[in-house]
Amino acid sequence: MTADTTTQRLTQYASGGGCACKVPPGELERVLAGLTPAGGPDLLVGVESGDDAAVVRIEGGRAVVLTTDFFTPVVDDPYDWGRIAAANALSDVYAMGGEPLVAVNLLAWPRDRVPFVLAAEVLRGGGDVARAAGCHLAGGHSIDDPEPKYGLAVTGLADPDRLLRNDSGVAGVPLTLTKPLGLGVLNNRHKATGEVFPEAVEVMTTLNRDASRAALAAGAVCATDVTGFGLLGHLFKLCRASGVSAVVDAAAVPYVTGAREALADGYVPGGSRRNLDWVRPHLESGVGEDELLLLADAQTSGGLLVAGEVPGHPVVGQLVPRGGPPVTVR
Incomplete structure (x- = not known):
């Protein structure tokens, strides 16, 4: 060039x-x-x-x-x-x-x-x-x-008999997240300032191929990827389709380096705020607004959210029987 x-x-x-x-x-x-x-x-x-x-x-x-x-x-x-x-x-x-x-x-x-x-x-x-x-x-x-x-x-x-679907989640199964969050706020900071975040680029360019294969090998039948609707948005859709609720352990959710700083400095995409507004009526939370914004952050090329334990990736919550709100954050 x-x-x-x-x-x-x-x-x-x-x-x-x-x-x-x-x-x-x-x-x-x-x-x-x-x-x-x-x-x-x-x-x-x-x-x-x-x-x-x-x-x-x-x-x-x-x-x-x-x-x-x-x-x-x-x-x-x-x-x-x-x-x-x-x-x-x-x-x-x-x-x-x-x-x-x-x-x-x-x-x-x-x-x-x-x-x-x-x-x-x-x-x-x-x-x-x-x-x-x-x-x-x-x-x-x-x-x-x-x-x-x-x-x-x-x-x-x-294989039509081994699909990962939104509507196949069952209560009692752990939730695994295969990539860290925070890509939305970092991309917004990059757009505003020109700062480059190599870790974020590495996360976004990593294929979900290995995570998908590992989920299938572990017997998972329910999953979604975490993209524009954020973790809370995609999890809400999964819970609604499967007829279950979910509990998220906010402290267990990983983030890309610099994401919290970008949030604190105000680089929150409008899409992330809209995600949280959409999920909020279906949400019970024991954490602050900043934490919820990160959990609703609009991801680009994010990881898989798998109903099941996938070796090598953090468990960030659990599916539970429907009874209270679809999503609870603790």
């Missing part, structure tokens, strides 16, 4: 950033409630349980897993943004217990404002992550757009 392109800050071309740009969960559910989805007996997972991907049974004892995910820049480095966006899109397949097979690129680019050489770096980053995942990446679609956006549409394969 030339010197003039390396100084351009991609995050400044977008009003938001990453999964914090998601439509608020409450608004999205109101829209979906008025739709009648198409389906049939082979559609194993649709929109009903708010799961991470669609799953369709096919011949040969297999299932196809289909998902798509794209967003505006969370970091200024185009190669890293491409890696993060690709890892995030692939995560939905892993969150269902599948393995990605093939993906296509989704690219929106402000051609008149940002040199296309930077788009090539974004695509290179996405390609490198797809290659590391053993996933074919072939073609895709691009449009001219006022804000840059990138992601993938991914098709994977899974």
Whole structure:
């Protein structure tokens, strides 16, 4: 890249950033409630349980897993943004217990404002992550757009009898989190100040492949990934779909270095505040507002939240019988 392109800050071309740009969960559910989805007996997972991907049974004892995910820049480095966006899109397949097979690129680019050489770096980053995942990446679609956006549409394969679903949680099972939280506040600080957080980039570019395989090996049947709706938002959806409640041990939840400092300095994404507002009516808490904001922080390419114990990762709570509020934080 030339010197003039390396100084351009991609995050400044977008009003938001990453999964914090998601439509608020409450608004999205109101829209979906008025739709009648198409389906049939082979559609194993649709929109009903708010799961991470669609799953369709096919011949040969297999299932196809289909998902798509794209967003505006969370970091200024185009190669890293491409890696993060690709890892995030692939995560939905892993969150269902599948393995990605093939993906296509989704690219929106402000051609008149940002040199296309930077788009090539974004695509290179996405390609490198797809290659590391053993996933074919072939073609895709691009449009001219006022804000840059990138992601993938991914098709994977899974065993229809060994899926990780939102609606399969049972009381008495521990909750395991496979990546630390705090990515939203750190990305917001990066957007505002230009500070770079290598640990956050490392977390966001790490595939959830090994965590998914370990969860399946441990016998787990219920999981979700923690992305734009934060840990509390995704956990609430899991509890609602499974007909259980959950208790979160706030002290056991890990955070990326610098996350608490970013929160204290006011770098809270609007999406994180909207997440907490959405969950609050369904929440009982024994911790302060700052702790709740971190637990609701809008993550980009976060980890898996697994109903079950996954070796090597912290247990952060437990599913319990439905009786009180869906989510309790202690």
